[in-house]
Structure formats: structure tokens, C-alpha cells
Amino acid sequence: MKRTLVLAVDRDDDYGVKGKVSTPVVGIENCISAANSLGIADPEDSDLNALYAAISTCMDLQEQGVDATIALICGDEKVGHKSDLAIVSELEAVLDEVKPDNVVLIGDGAEDEYIYPIISSRAHVDSVKKVFVKQAPNIEGSLYVLTKMLSERNKRKRFIAPIGALIFIASLFFLIPDLVIFLTNGDLSELTSISRDLIPFIVGLALLLYAYDFSERWQKFTHYFKERILARSTMMLMTTLAVGIFIISCIVCYYEMKDTYYDSWFIALLSYINMIVWPSMICITIYISGTILYEYQEAMAIRLSNIFDCFSVASFGVMLSGLIDLALFYIGPGEDPMIGILEIVLGIIISMVSSYFKGQYRKNAIAG
Known part of the structure; x- marks a missing residue:
């Protein structure tokens, strides 16, 4: 007798994410338990109806004397290549266990065009059944279904994000030329066109922000900023000081270089x-000092490894400066090569001494 496998597929793994069900699931009783788990977590999920339909189909086949069994396989929350690989892996595990002669595929209609080729390439599919949830034939029912669908993050990214991106990009083609004309000519009549173009721009931007959960991401960022960065006020202050000094130094050195004549752009660089x-x-040393101060405030202790890092930075700076001085001597004669050589030797000595004491410190820490 031929064995038939009734297969229910959840491509976005609602059973795993919402119902905490470990898949694949084989057997009627196990599938009923999986359906109950998802039903308790989200009784309005369409995948729930698809699994119940698969259970009903399997029981009908068994009543007709067919050797039928049922299985549930799931993909991944990130719908796409990753979820399809998960489906393939679970499908092959089920096929090895059940060894069916044919497959009856049950789906909710939303992902069938993606799932069917995956299943049919590995098993003989006799039929495909789509399950649609019955709704009241009125506008309120349709709006409810649409609202429910858009409340799911993955569906928002798949359906709303492309529409929002299309509206946003299209609005830029009209908004940017009007802005250029207004800024160039100062023609106040262009404000009407700009206001008109801003409407689709704002709509597209709002759809993108909604599709990608901007408000939730912003809340996470503000929480991280308060918990991690502001809590380390000393370290933040020293980091800001270091960045400020670096930016000012870059500007000052640029103008100093600009006021000096060089034979070539490479020498100037x-x-x-x-x-x-x-x-x-x-x-960099200021940043490390901020780390030292922060750790001292938190634990009333100073790690010698941070101090050794300061010496490592100094040795690197001396050697790099020496190498550049030597390069400048060979490219543009006039520089003293001994300065570069001495800087390189000094950098090596500082690095060796720092490495020696750092090694001794680690040995003592391990021994202690």
C-alpha cells in the first residue's frame, strides 16, 4: 500500500517563534499539540488553520483506508534563503523518517508559490490544498484582516517597505528639482510645488519608518544610550575630548601643510x-586614560594592562614617525636620516620593555 504524507509548511516559523514548538513534528497527536501551542499564543494566525486542515485531511484519508501520516515543517523567522534552507533540512528529515510515496501539501495560500517548488523537487506532490479563513463579507472584516496582517513585522517589511520606498524615491525626482530652482532663483512661487511634493515624500518616509519599526529601534537606541553611554560619563567625556582634539589637529595640520611648498603631492601627504x-x-592615550579612570571609579582598581597599552601606543607612534622621516629623506633630500633611525630604535626599545613587563605581569596574575 502506498504511503501518503500530508505536509503542512510554516515558512516564517510562527510555530517556533510564537508557539515555541520544536519542528519537524510528525504524527496526528503531535501536530494537534503543536496547533494548540500556537493557538494559545496567537489564535488568529493563518498557519493555525492550515495545520488543522492538514490534520482533518490526514484523518479523512485514514478513514478511507489510506496509509496516511501528517508532518509539520517550519522555516525561519527571516523569510527568504535562510527559511528555505531550514524547510529543506526539515523536509529531508521527515522524508527519511516517513518514506512516503506521495505528498499532499496543505498551505494558507500566502507562500505556496515559494514552497511548492521546494517540496516537488524532493517528493512527488499529488495535490495542493489552500486554506482560507472565512471572514464576514463586509468592509470591517476586510479592514480587520488587513490590520492583522500589517501588525506582523515580517509582512510589513515584505509589503509596506517596497511601496514606501517607491513613493519616497519617486517624490525625490519632483522635490529635488523644485528645491534647486527655489534656492537658485529665490522664486516664492516654487513653495507651492515644494509643498505639493512634500506630501508623497512624507507619506513614503512614514511607510518606511513603520515598515522597519523605527519607533522601536529608536527606543532601543535611547535605552542603550542611557544605560551604557551616560552611565560611563567619565569615559564619554574623555572620548569626546579625544575626538575633539583629533578633529582640531587634522584641521590645523591641513592648513599648516597648505601654507608650505612641497615638490610633489606625495611628499605633502x-x-x-x-x-x-x-x-x-x-x-588614543586620552581614550585609554578614560578607560582607566572609569574602571577605577567602578572597581577602585587600575589594570596595569591599560598602562602598558599607553606605552605600546607611544612605541608605535615613535616608530611610525621614524619610518616617515626616513621616507622623506629618500624622496626629498634635506632631512636628517639619523633622526628617523633613532626614532625607530627608540620605538623598538620602548616596545620590548613594555612587552617584557606585560609578560611578567601576566605570569604573576596567573600564578596568583
């Missing part, structure tokens, strides 16, 4: 890097 080396090293 090397000279600029040479001027910015030590301000950069100082900024």
Missing part, C-alpha cells in the same frame, strides 16, 4: 601624516 601622528597618539 607624507608630511601631513607625519604631522598628525603624535596628535593621534595623544588622542
